[in-house]
Amino acid sequence: MLHELRGFIDRLSRLVAVMLMTTAIAGCIGYYSEISHLTDDDLEWYNAWEVGDTVLFDSTAGNVDTLVVVKKRLEDIRNPFYTHCVDNDRGPTYEASARYSYEIKHPGIVMEGSFRTIKLICNDSLEIKGWLDGLFSKGWDYSYDYDRLVRVVEGDNPIKPRRIRFKGMDLEECIVFDSCNSDYGRYSVAGDSIESFIISKRHGLISYRFKNGEEYTRRDL
16 A cells, blocks of 8 residues: 555656646747848848958058958847746747947057847838947837837938949948937047948948048958
8 A cells, every 4th residue: 555655656746747847848938929030132231241351441541440340140030939037038029130240450449330230020121220439320219019019110210221422433222320320429539439430231331430530441442
């Protein structure tokens, strides 16, 4: 009788363990009900760079800067299921994004810069963000849909690609980051901050200008 009771307790213990494990796993699996994806056209913004690429920039004053690509990342999932801690649920929506980061070796300092795009769920548009040194692009105004738990952008996109004239060439789909669509961060240096910079869809960063008027342009273009 005692032997049978022990066997029953062992089986019950194993059953309880399995039930607890199943409950724990079920509590750590989430599901995205809405997911955005970057198109091939969206990803063309990232074809210009690979990690480790080095580019030289010549200035109007005869100086030379060196740009090095330090990071490149794509976040565009296809599986709507994900795992998470019990108290760290990611929510029901996922917006695909990509970015690259770079450093520019300038006399006396190393400037950091980054370019990022996010595919919005609300209107399937591409939100574009960029920054270099102390100059940061302005965000797209939005409200929040608490039922869907997603941002809903309002008004026109503040960052729009356009054609520019550069070194005698017409370059399509370039973004000029300047006072019209960007502003200075908390730690920018007033006397030596970037005044503007230009990102090309095909070539990446092609030029930047300091507040003192010195402008740097890509040597290889």
